[in-house]
Amino acid sequence: xxxxxxxxxxxxxxxxxxxxxxxxxxxxxxxxxxxxxxxxxxxxxxxxxxxxxxxxxxxxxxxxxxxxxxxxxxxxxxxxxxxxxxxxxxxxxxxxxxxxxxxxxxxxxxxxx
Amino acid sequence: xxxxxxxxxxxxxxxxxxxxxxxxxxxxxxxxxxxxxxxxxxxxxxxxxxxxxxxxxxxxxxxxxxxxxxxxxxxxxxxxxxxxxxxxxxxxxxxxxxxxxxxxxxxxxxxxxxxx
Numbered sequence: 675x676x677x678x679x680x681x682x683x684x685x686x687x688x689x690x691x692x693x694x695x696x697x698x699x700x701x702x703x704x705x706x707x708x709x710x711x712x713x714x715x716x717x718x719x720x721x722x723x724x725x726x727x728x729x730x731x732x733x734x735x736x737x738x739x740x741x742x743x744x745x746x747x748x749x750x751x752x753x754x755x756x757x758x759x760x761x762x763x764x765x766x767x768x769x770x771x772x773x774x775x776x777x778x779x780x781x782x783x784x785x786x787x
Numbered sequence: 788x789x790x791x792x793x794x795x796x797x798x799x800x801x802x803x804x805x806x807x808x809x810x811x812x813x814x815x816x817x818x819x820x821x822x823x824x825x826x827x828x829x830x831x832x833x834x835x836x837x838x839x840x841x842x843x844x845x846x847x848x849x850x851x852x853x854x855x856x857x858x859x860x861x862x863x864x865x866x867x868x869x870x871x872x873x874x875x876x877x878x879x880x881x882x883x884x885x886x887x888x889x890x891x892x893x894x895x896x897x898x899x900x901x902x903x
Binding site: 707714715716717719722730762764766775776777778779780781783 | 791820822824829830831832833834837878890891892893894895896
C-alpha cells in the first residue's frame with residue numbers, strides 16, 4: 675500500500691450505532707488530519723494530530739472521537755450520530771512543519787440513517 | 788480569520804483548449820502557502836500545484852500554472868491543453884502556520900467539465 679488509505683470506503687449506520695473510520699499513511703509523515711466534506715460546503719478541518727498529540731479540535735461535537743495510537747494510524751470513532759453528519763470524511767497526512775504539503779486519502783462516504 | 792473564495796461554481800472547456808480558474812483569499816499574514824487540489828469523481832484529493840507566498844515566481848507543473856498576485860490576494864490556476872482527465876472539482880486552499888500545525892482553509896470548489 676502506498677500513500678494514504680482509508681477504510682471503509684462506504685459506511686451506512688443508524689443513529690444509535692457505534693462505528694469507526696480508519697486511516698493509515700505509508701509516507702513516513704508525523705501529522706494527520708480529519709476533514710469533513712459536505713455537499714455545497716468547503717472542506718472543514720476537524721482534528722489535527724502532530725506526533726500523536728492532538729493539536730487542534732475545531733469545535734467538533736463529542737459524538738466524534740479521534741484516536742491516534744501512532745504516527746501512521748488515525749481513527750475516528752462515531753457514536754449516536756445525526757443525519758446531518760452524513761458526509762465524506764477525508765484523512766490527510768503531512769510531515770508537520772513549515773515546508774510540507776498535506777496528502778489525502780480517498781475518503782469514507784458516511785450515511786447516517 | 789482567513790477565507791478563500793472561488794467565484795466560479797462551474798466552468799467548462801473544450802479539449803485541448805486553455806481554461807483559468809479563479810481564487811481569491813483574505814489574510815493579514817505575509818507568509819503562507821497556497822494550493823490547488825483536484826478531486827475527480829473517485830474522490831481522491833490530489834495536489835495539483837503549490838505556491839509559496841514569499842516567491843515572486845509563479846509555480847508551474849507541466850500543463851498547470853498559476854498567476855499569483857500577492858497584493859491583490861489572487862491565485863488563479865491555468866490549465867493548458869485541457870484533457871478529458873482534467874475533469875474534476877478543483878479546490879483552492881490557503882495554509883497558515885499556527886502553533887506548529889498546518890491548517891488548510893479551502894474554497895468551495897469549481898467543477899470543471901472538459902468537452903470532447
